Amino acid sequence: MNADAQAQIEADIQSDKARNDDLPKILYKQAENSIIYLIKGDWNKNSIANVEDEIAQLESEIIAASNVDKIIIDLNKCGNIDTSGAFLISKILETAKNHEREAKIICQNEDLLNLFNKINSYHWDYTFDTVRYTGIALFGKKVYDTWKRFYNELISSLNFMGHTILCFWKAVLNPGHIRWTPTFAIAESAGLNAIPIVCVLTFFIGAVISFMGAQTLNNFGATIFTVDLLGVSVLREFAVLITAIILAGRSDSAFTAQIGSMKMTQEIDAMETMGINPMEMLVIPRVIALLVMTPILVLFAIFSGLAGGALVAIFSLGLSPTMFMSRLQEVGITHFWVGMVKAPVFAFIIAIIGCRQGMMVENDVISLGKNTTAAVVQAIFMVIVVDAIFAMIYNELDV
Template identity: 50%
Template sequence: MTTASFSYHHEDQILSLRGQWTVDQYPQLLRAMLLFFRAKNADSAKQQPLQQLETSELESIDSSGASLLHYFFDHDQLTEAIQANANLSPQQQALLLTVSASLTKDAPPQPRPYRLGDGIATLGEQVIRQIKHSNSLFGFIGLTLFTFISVLLRPWRWRVTSLVYHMQHSGVHAVPIIALLTFLVGAVVAFLGATVLQDFGATIYTVDLVAYGFMRELAVLLTAILLAGRTASAYTAQIGSMKVNQEIDAMRVQGLNPIELLVIPRLIALLIMLPILTFVAMIFGILGGASVALFALDISSTQFLYIIQEIPAKHFWVGMSKAPIFAAVIAIIGCLEGFKVGKSATSVGIHTTSSVVQTIFIVILFDALAALFFMEMGW
């Protein structure tokens, strides 16, 4: 076997190939070309110019040898040199052109300098993405509402077992963590209020601060945020895993409605349980404030209860009125992101994270809008 070699003249930009440029000679040729271009003070990572390809002493060449030419020489000039070479057989010429075109197509795109319009283009892409996401969300809300009304009018299609299961896992199992969290937050709010109000001799108003805060805002907001991280993620992961395993496709093949089977029981379960959990959060948040008032502020339990009784009931209903809205947001977004999952486990994780972020953001946004609305209405 003739040893493969080459020569390259920088002045004339002529490359001469000799011997057999095959896979057996690939390591030797690669080292030789790297050493040659480095010795000539040329950047070996940069493709060299080429005007003429001399192959009169070339015995054979395969795809590995052809790839070396692509790596070291400019693609357009190499293509022209191959097409102008009369010593190459039609098979060799076709091989060189095919390998060069294939490697050029698979090469990563070269970064271009930043332009002034790139920021506007990126903003436009984000806006279009958000519009598409909003369209899919509103469409899913409409489909869920239509299915909900359809099932509600047909009691024989109610999924009672699934409903009770999701009520237990989404609601009952969340009671301990919600009770502990709101109790601690209530104690923290009472300490904070007492620290500020004692300078004005108004420590007694700490009771009102805790009661008003949990009845109107903190109880429903903390409960919704906790369920957004706990339940929305669970809904997305459950439905996403079913989609990865093609269980949802199997439901459709059997003529079953995935919205009716998977979404409606979860939605109704949260619509029932979130107001109950909100009430639990109110009770334990106020108990947390009462414990601080009793042991640190010298406010007796009798006095604490008397102040609580004087608070108008409308503040309780203001807080409770937001619970069904937050429940619908958590259930719908959690299920929608589950249906968006692709065919990989990575997609399940991505959409689970997305569902948590979206639900928390929308819950806080709706809570802020509701606070402005109730303030303007004087409620």
Template identity: 40%
Template sequence: MPTIGNLTIERDTLILTEDWVLAHFSQLRPQVQTALANAGATDHSVDWSGLGRLDSAGAALIAELLGSDRLTALAESDTDLAPERRELLLAVARATSGLEVDPVSQAPTLRESLARVGRGMSEFYRGQKLLAGFIGLTLTALLAIVPRPRRWRLTSLVAHIQSTGLNALPIVALLTFLVGAVVAFLGATVLENFGATIYTVHLVSYAFLREFGVVLAAILLAGRTASAYTAQLGSMKANQEVDALRASGLDPMEMLVLPRVLAMMISLPFLTFVGMLSGILGGMLVCFFSLDISVTQFLTILERDIPLNHFLVGLGKAPVFAFVVAVIGCLEGLKVSGSAQSVGEHTTSSVVQSIFMVILLDAIAALFFMEMGW
């Protein structure tokens, strides 16, 4: 067999000679690839008695040539290897063993697919069970401090109200205004075919008083505030600040969770009210400029034909949505394991779960109110 630089194949033996170091990596790599292309060459015995200097780069090439399992077996069985060289080869073999993948990927079987679905359902069940338990723990802590005003965290509550409510006011108002204008424009386009463009006022009013005002505000808080809660508590959990509170005899539920939950429950009704007004204002402007419905006429129809219970239904859902969104954000933050990757994963999970629960609860509430005739 021909000699290939530092790598020689003679009969059933691979002979490694000269220096296998980083400086010679560019010359050694083609030789290793050529040997790998020779079918069965890597199954030969290895003679590294003539091997010169060896570093981690050269050991990695040897591991690529022989495979991590075979390199481990050869290094452990060869008594002629120096101890430091044996440890280097074993360390590189262990490090590269997890990087080797099976080149043949098979499609999952029906059993594996069903097992994956089952694991997903089991994880979803455990997550909902944990959420229910955390809701109970939050309510217990809330009932414990309500009769004790000295334990109220008013400074923290006011600070979270500012960050949750006041700072979110412009984006909520802008978004609902634009959605109100879009709803009015689409409604007018459809109703014009029936000569009933005047009912665009009813469409906008019903939509924002019952649904859009509270749902859009809750979804914005789910993406803006629930993620912030998760990131804040997750960072505290990663830095062991939550454990420090417990070691100091302080309750993290009382110190961290309750102010955030109460702040969102106070802020979301106000944001919902602002969202209702902004959405109706956007629809009013579209009606004024596109349908020749004056502001006075719009407000007259709104006062005469839209019952108050629609406003109360929309506003009544706000504290429930706020409680669920805040609890999910805090729970995901306290579930962080301690790494930056875990903080990112749970932040994403809190946003997805919050938006899902808001839409689910809104659908259930819509069916309930429809059956009740409210």
């Protein structure tokens, strides 16, 4: 047997072992007057058919065990459990209650306990006390839960990003598969329609930078360098950053609400049933639209920011238009490209976050509102973080 065949056999053995580890299992041990059932594996609609007969047998054993006063279900080693698996496990507890045995669940997962309590409230009419933490234990649990949510969110985001990049690359190789009509419609609503608000905000930001910079530099007799401050700050940072934040608040929320509404009305499920890839239909057009429109919006933001600063410099500081343009040319084209390089990166991040949050919407309005808020917050947070990373990279490159 060659090495490749041996490696394949070992891989098959490990794969079978992993699948067996995921199967639902019930291990138990009996004490003097109690039975402890250890639940292991995944208990969901695809796997519980393997243990339905075993559950029925356990119920018969509980009824026949006259010397048992307490039934304990240990869920600390279990895998994934959905409502069907939780309902099947609850039948053991229901049998114990009906035959005057004390029923108890041991579980450190509060969400899982809430699931069992919800099921029991509809069927068996009894609940279990949730795990209570105090002092340092409560603080540790909060820290652990926060990092766990952060880790899960990071892995999920990277997974969605990889899937989007793959679909985007396929679209680039096959332009005929791109949905151009929705792409142009999104480019108009998310890009062209955002030009007025972008121009107004950057105009006033440029004016503020020029005014505040002149007040500070005037103390050192260097008022003329206000133009340099305005040019560097608008070209490198403020134009692209303000544009990205506006897109995060304006367009990202729209992406999440649009896709989330389609998720709630099962339109996405209908697409998948008809063989239409939701990524190609919904995500890729939004990514392309923002990749194209964000640099254009940044250009408008640059001109508006410089115009606002120029008005303040000319009418309030007494600089002539010729002097202003002369000093602005001294700033150099490098700062312009430093800012423009960030535009497509921010556009990609904003589009992915908005679409991903829309895909995560569940079948209720509360979920839609929560995910829309999360999309805006995450997009603004990531834009600022990535901008800081760009700043450190440019600093190391001395750009």
